Amino acid sequence: MAEESLAIGTDEWVAAHEGRTSGQVQGPVARTFGRLPWWVWGSIAVLVAVVLPLIGSTYLMRVGVNLGLFLMLALGLNLVVGYAGLLDIGYVAFYGLGAYGFAMLASDKFGVHLPTVVAVPVVVAAVSIFGLVLGLAARRLLGDYLAIVTLFFGQMFVEFALSGDAITVPGRAEQVDLTGGTNGITDVDRFSFLGVEFSSDRWYYYLLVVLVVLLALAVRRLDGSRIGRAWKAVGQDPLAAEAMTMPVNRLKIMAFVVGAGIAGLAGTVFAAVQRGVFPSSFDLPLLILLYAAVILGGSGSLKGALIGAALLSLLPEALREPSYSEMVFVLLLVAGLALAVRSWRDRIIVVVATVVFGFVMNLLFTLLHVQGVPASAWTSGPVSTLLGHWLFVPQDRVLWGNLGFVGLVVLLAVLTLVGTRVRPILLPAIVWLSIFVWFVRLADVPSITRQLLIGALLIVLMIVRPQGLFGRRQVEVL
Amino acid sequence: MELFVQQLVNGLTLGGVYALIALGYTLIYGVLQLLNFAHGEVYMVGAFTGFFVMVGLGGPGKPIVPVWLMIVAMFLAAMVVSGLLGVGIERFAYRPLRESTRIAPLISALGVSLFLQNAVLLLFxxxxxxxxxxxYWSGAGPQVAGVQVNPVRILVLVLAIILMVGLTRLVEKTAFGRGMRAVAYDRDAAVMMGIDVNKVIVLVFFVASALAGAAGVMVGLVFFNVNNYMGFLAGLKGFTAAVVGGIGSIPGAMLGGLLIGLIESFTTAYVSANFASVLSFLVLILVMLLKPRGLLGTRAIVKV
Amino acid sequence: MRAATKILVGMMASGMALAACAGGETPAATSTAPAMAGGSTSGTPCTGAIGVMAPITGGAAAIGGEQLNFAKLAVSDYNAKNGTNFSIVEGDTQLDAGQASTVAPQLVSNQAVIGVVGPAGSQEVESVGPAFADAKMAFVSPSATRTSLTSGAFPTFARVIPTDDVQGPTDADFMVSKLGAKKVVIVEEKTSYGAGLSSAVEKALKEKGVDVKRIQVSQKQPDYSSVVALVDADTSVVFATFQIAANTKALANTLQQQSKKAVVFGSDGSFSADFDVPGQYVSSFAPDIKGIPSSKAVADAYTAKYGEFGTFGPPTYVATQVIMTAAAKDCTGTADRAKTSSNVLGVSIPDSILGQPITFTDKGDVKDAKFFIFKIGDDRKPALVN
Structure with a gap:
């Protein structure tokens, strides 16, 4: 870059800006990925994706399909939030509109069975129009207010889908059933292209691989294009963009439309894969997960959106099975320890201290005449079998687990308050308590633990690294 | 006519509760420009606290103290516990993010909300x-325009009004209130004027959360049921009320709360119970589009 | 930060790899001993995992938590009595048909799972039926009451409770003949449970010439005052098709607060210690299990460990028993999924804790299922009245 410019002094300093900042501002993960060009990583991912069905089971295909859909949504949301900076909290409604639209046009509900090549473009166009309408209505709203209006829009969609089976139309005696209410619309047609019907999840999986790759490539093209740069400008500072004569409102509306279209497309695939659509699939929990994925990856970064989405789509699945979830737990514990304590010497000290602390607690429990359970009752995988020789698990797991949980939260809060001198003293207790609470209580209720971990992840992520894995640290000039 | 009066009472009671929650949102937004999504869970914890105090005092079957004392205890306990919880959340989930981007505390708030909902599920x-x-409190209440009004609702409504009046006095007449308004107006200038911003923020969180805790007990008394997901829905409505009334404006939050309560009860009765929520949201979207700053929000001129 | 980077990257990579493997063979619960020729089950305890699909988290967690705990109790009781080695695999569906259709393939692909208890909701059953039929996975629901589910579309499905078509007429009949109702308001919960049952009751009532008004409410709604205001003075019964008994109680309390004459009749979803307002009625598909001597032991064991329970738990206990009985029948070490599903309809539990014998029709319904109606007395406990 700088070699070509002949300018001396200030200009040269400015020209070297990219080189100066990119290395330092990028996080460690981004640098690791940056070592190889993007298309190498992309090709590896695609290769893995293509080979997977040959060794996988039906469940794996379903996980893959869910992952593919989630990736599409993350890409779309990344465009709207990360690029154009529009806080759209109702984004999942477009997903729902796409799904319901396809269900209405290709199922027994109204007897309409449009062929896939007709139904899908029609639905995507319709959803994009919805995006246009919302964008038009909300173009003058800023930041928080846009968030609020889009939130209302999203909620209105869910409520309408829930109540849409009994719509009183003036002039008609009977109520109209448009959306099937809580029972949704079932018996949705499968996709079929050129006479070939998508008879199993594998077809949809491959379709999604193609779609995700195409979308990712398109977004990458967008990065360097005029529209992409314009969006980023609007996202970072709408006022400056306007001063630079960019048509801010039009750009915002375009972002809404494109985002809505992507979500709508994903929605049609979702409806066909599930063979049915239900209102509860498009509510806030999905939206929170989606936002968590985009933020985790670093909003505004394509790689970030993809990797964040992959992590948050796959890790909850890993948590379902106890012998795998315990490995996830161990990895999290190790990562946490590595981040909290820097030197290897200190880490070893903490581990040893934890082991000692564990034995001390065993003694305490015995002195208090607390009944324990044998290791075979709670161990399931290699990790727990190892720990079974060391960890004391009381019989009343719910009571002790709850006490431990409260104690752990309190200790973690205290940890952030005390100085660096005192911290190493607290750590062994915290590590032991984490292991205790996990195996005594949390591992038994994977559904609750999953939500707890996502919540904790969001909080810790914002405090430790708000820009996510691949994002740039943004400084807001207030 | 009877239906109208009944729905008016219902709407006002509901509105009073939403107003208290909305006040919490507005207070916190005022000083931190933060939409505290975890506020609903603070309200939920307040409701649970009141329940456990009631059970601890022998209720609902055999209270060991006079009923009025039990109710006072429930309110006090809920307000203190919720207040402390709010302060804790601010200290650990929001304060580290004071200098960060606008979106970081929002995401953190979402995380806190998710965490609290499920922690309560885990523990209880x-x-x-x-x-x-x-x-423990039966008996018909007074007759108003031919309609039997339940005394519990009257208590709740009166208490809500007292709390709102108390808050307004606090904000307008006391030194703390002045400090709060200063921080809301311009935080940096407030620091330069020697105001202890941290202390003000902590107190604001305490007050806002205590109000939410009180709202939780009120909901328990009037609507009876308490579970770990109630905070989410109520938080959404309270947040809506705060925004519609004009976020950052205290009278706006009260107006917004009452408005939402009345809209809900009247659409349920006169239009369709089925579509009450959809219509409420539609009305709100229209209000937001026509008056983006909310009904009583000020047209802030932002210096660029 | 270097070490942290490597650990972080390693964590992500292994996390993804683990999740990729998560669907395959689970080493955990499967006994690897080859099936012994001759089929003798002595010596090798019968091993298998039973999937439990229920709303373990989510808005209906009150139901799912109870169902899961009763399933766990059933497994430990059965294992203790028969020396088997069954275990439970959780499948949280949050009562959402969409989630159910994701959980189903996961259970199918987990080779250790030989049968499923659930799903809880009728809509969920519809969405997972085809997948389970293809996989020859037996699934027995403790709470899905939609009548059409046992019309033959789902060959591996069975349920241990009677259908809406039994409850509707029974309840309607009682309301008309014993309570003399001429005007009834049905407050319907916007879930697949509430919708189906409300239609069945409405139909039965209208056939008897009763004036019926139907109001829909959301399951999450805390405030019934607006709904109650719509109940007029000559309505004698408010029929509530709720799944959460505490909501029925709130409805009854609100009616009393507004001095309405109507009495509340709760469907089977309201049969629980949570609905204890004197003078109201509630129906159930079983006599109160706490009143059945042979079931008292189970009821007490549950209360000691988990607390109070309502209507959705005991049938889950029975459903789990059905699966285990079907699995253990030809078991030679490892239970077999296909054999379990073909054995299910032949299972007979003469003294189930529901106080009724459990045998199945060839479509999967319980034979001679009846509904019982209770009135809640001043002691806040239900007493049988029909």
Whole structure:
């Protein structure tokens, strides 16, 4: 870059800006990925994706399909939030509109069975129009207010889908059933292209691989294009963009439309894969997960959106099975320890201290005449079998687990308050308590633990690294 | 006519509760420009606290103290516990993010909300708890325009009004209130004027959360059921009320709360119970589009 | 930060790899001993995992938590009595048909799972039926009451409770003949449970010439005052098709607060210690299990460990028993999924804790299922009245 410019002094300093900042501002993960060009990583991912069905089971295909859909949504949301900076909290409604639209046009509900090549473009166009309408209505709203209006829009969609089976139309005696209410619309047609019907999840999986790759490539093209740069400008500072004569409102509306279209497309695939659509699939929990994925990856970064989405789509699945979830737990514990304590010497000290602390607690429990359970009752995988020789698990797991949980939260809060001198003293207790609470209580209720971990992840992520894995640290000039 | 009066009473009671929650949102937004999504869970914890105090005092079947004392205890306990919880959340989830981007505390708030909902589920189980007020407080109330008005609702409405009046006095007449308004107006200038911003923020969180805790007990007394997901829905409505009234404006939050309560009860009765929520949201979207700053929000001129 | 980077990257990579493997063979619960020729089950305890699909988290967690706990109790009781080695695999569906259709393939692909208890909701059953039929996975629901589910579309499905078509007429009949109702308001919960049952009751009532008004409410709604205001003075019964008994109680309390004459009749979803307002009625598909001597032991064991329970738990206990009985029948070490599903309809539990014998029709319904109606007395406990 700088070699070509002949300018001396200030200009040269400015020209070297990219080189100066990119290395330092990028996080460690981004640098690791940056070592190889993007298309190498992309090709590896695609290769893995293509080979997977040959060794996988039906469940794996379903996980893959869910992952593919989630990736599409993350890409779309990344465009709207990360690029154009529009806080759209109702984004999942477009997903729902796409799904319901396809269900209405290709199922027994109204007897309409449009062929896939007709139904899908029609639905995507319709959803994009919805995006246009919302964008038009909300173009003058800023930041928080846009968030609020889009939130209302999203909620209105869910409520309408829930109540849409009994719509009183003036002039008609009977109520109209448009959306099937809580029972949704079932018996949705499968996709079929050129006479070939998508008879199993594998077809949809491959379709999604193609779609995700195409979308990712398109977004990458967008990065360097005029529209992409314009969006980023609007996202970072709408006022400056306007001063630079960019048509801010039009750009915002375009972002809404494109985002809505992507979500709508994903929605049609979702409806066909599930063979049915239900209102509860498009509510806030999905939206929170989606936002968590985009933020985790670093909003505004394509790689970030993809990797964040992959992590948050796959890790909850890993948590379902106890012998795998315990490995996830161990990895999290190790990562946490590595981040909290820097030197290897200190880490070893903490581990040893934890082991000692564990034995001390065993003694305490015995002195208090607390009944324990044998290791075979709670161990399931290699990790727990190892720990079974060391960890004391009381019989009343719910009571002790709850006490431990409260104690752990309190200790973690205290940890952030005390100085660096005192911290190493607290750590062994915290590590032991984490292991205790996990195996005594949390591992038994994977559904609750999953939500707890996502919540904790969001909080810790914002405090430790708000820009996510691949994002740039943004400084807001207030 | 009877239906109208009944729905008016219902709407006002509901509105009073939403107003208290909305006030909490507005207070916090005022000083931190933060939409505290975890506020609903603070309200939920308040409701649970009141329930456990009631059970601890022998209720709802056999209270060991006079009923009025039990109710006072429930309110006090809920307000203190919720207040402290709010302060804790601010200290650990929001303060580290003071200098960060606008979106970071928002995401953190979402995380806190998710965490609290499920922590309560983990610790106390999924069973719906019932305040079962009629068991220890029965008896019909006074007649208003031919309609029997329940005394519990009257208490709740009166208490809500007292709290709102108290808050307004606090904000307008006391030194703390002045400090709060200063921080809301311009934080940096407030620091330069020697105001202890941290202390003000902590107190604001305490007050806002205490109000939410009180709202939780009120909901328990009037609507009976308490479970770990109630905070989410109520938080959404309270947040809506705060925004519609004009976020950052205290009278706006009260107006917004009452408005939402009345809209809900009247659409349920006169239009369709089915579509009450959809219509409420539609009305709100229209209000936001026509008056983006909310009904009583000020047209802020932002210096660029 | 270097070490942290490597650990972080390693964590992500292994996390993804683990999740990729998560669907395959689970080493955990499967006994690897080859099936012994001759089929003798002595010596090798019968091993298998039973999937439990229920709303373990989510808005209906009150139901799912109870169902899961009763399933766990059933497994430990059966293992203790028969020396088997069954275990439970959780499948949280949050009562959402969409989630159910994701959980189903996961259970199918987990080779250790030989049968499923659930799903809880009728809509969920519809969405997972085809997948389970293809996989020859037996699934027995403790709470899905939609009548059409046992019309033959789902060959591996069975349920241990009677259908809406039994409850509707029974309840309607009682309301008309014993309570003399001429005007009834049905407050319907916007879930697949509430919708189906409300239609069945409405139909039965209208056939008897009763004036019926139907109001829909959301399951999450805390405030019934607006709904109650719509109940007029000559309505004698408010029929509530709720799944959460505490909501029925709130409805009854609100009616009393507004001095309405109507009495509340709760469907089977309201049969629980949570609905204890004197003078109201509630129906159930079983006599109160706490009143059945042979079931008292189970009821007490549950209460000691988990607390109070309502209507959705005991049938889950029975459903789990059905699966285990079907699995253990030809078991030679490892239970077999296909054999379990073909044995299910032949299972007979003469003294189930529901106080009724459990045998199945060839479509999967319980034979001679009846509904019982209770009135809640001043002691806040239900007493049988029909």
């Amino acid at each position: 189980g999924s069973r719906v708890r019932s305040y079962d007020t009629p068991r």
